[in-house]
Amino acid sequence: MKPTASNGSEPRNFFQDVHEVVRLIPPGRVSTYGTIAHYLGARHGARTVGYAMLAAHTAEQYVPAHRVVNRLGHLTGRLHYTSPTAMQEALEAEGVRVEEDRVLDFAKLFWDPAVELA
DNA sequence: TCTTTGACAATCC
DNA sequence: TGGATTGCCAAAG
Numbered sequence: 377m378k379p380t381a382s383n384g385s386e387p388r389n390f391f392q393d394v395h396e397v398v399r400l401i402p403p404g405r406v407s408t409y410g411t412i413a414h415y416l417g418a419r420h421g422a423r424t425v426g427y428a429m430l431a432a433h434t435a436e437q438y439v440p441a442h443r444v445v446n447r448l449g450h451l452t453g454r455l456h457y458t459s460p461t462a463m464q465e466a467l468e469a470e471g472v473r474v475e476e477d478r479v480l481d482f483a484k485l486f487w488d489p490a491v492e493l494a
Numbered sequence: 495t496c497t498t499t500g501a502c503a504a505t506c507c
Numbered sequence: 508t509g510g511a512t513t514g515c516c517a518a519a520g
Contacts, residue, residue: 389503389504390502390503390504391503391504408515408516409514409515409516410515410516410517413502413515413516414516418501418502418503419501419502419516419517420500420501420502420515420516420517420518421501421502421503421515421516422501422502422515422516422517423501423502423503423513423514423515423516424501424502424503424504424513424515425502425503425514425515425516426513426514426515426516427502427503427504427505427512427513427514427515428503428504428514429514430504430505430513430514431504431505432514441514444514445514446514446515446516447515447516447517450514451514452514452515453514454514455514456514496520497519497520498518498519498520499517499518499519499520500516500517500518500519501515501516501517501518503513504512504513505511505512505513506510506511506512506513507509507510507511
């Protein structure tokens with residue numbers, strides 16, 4: 377809560393960066409926290425990305441957080457949705473097969489910004 | 495090979 | 508105001 381934005385460095389809100397990348401994820405594709413964190417330059421900042429997702433519902437623009445899962449393909453944030461099945465249904469509506477709170481063919485649906493946006 | 499610890503940014507109480 | 512916590516990942520032991 378102390379935006380020490382008096383330095384020469386640019387403390388661009390990590391949330392905005394994360395939300396921006398998540399919005400770039402095309403429908404029917406999924407990405408992971410670590411990939412986004414790595415794309416932003418923070419390999420160990422995956423946790424921060426996860427927290428940014430927690431605040432996704434506070435963003436002005438809609439953030440398809442349902443397209444972001446952990447590295448194992450688990451729908452970790454499903455409990456944070458309005459309903460426990462909202463995330464799964466949202467993914468299935470886009471053609472993503474979800475079973476047991478896991479994304480099937482996760483390797484094929486995986487979307488890497490560093491590669492797709494290269 | 496499996497287990498454990500380190501890491502980054504922001505929010506809540 | 509500060510410490511603990513959070514939708515976690517990667518590397519070291």
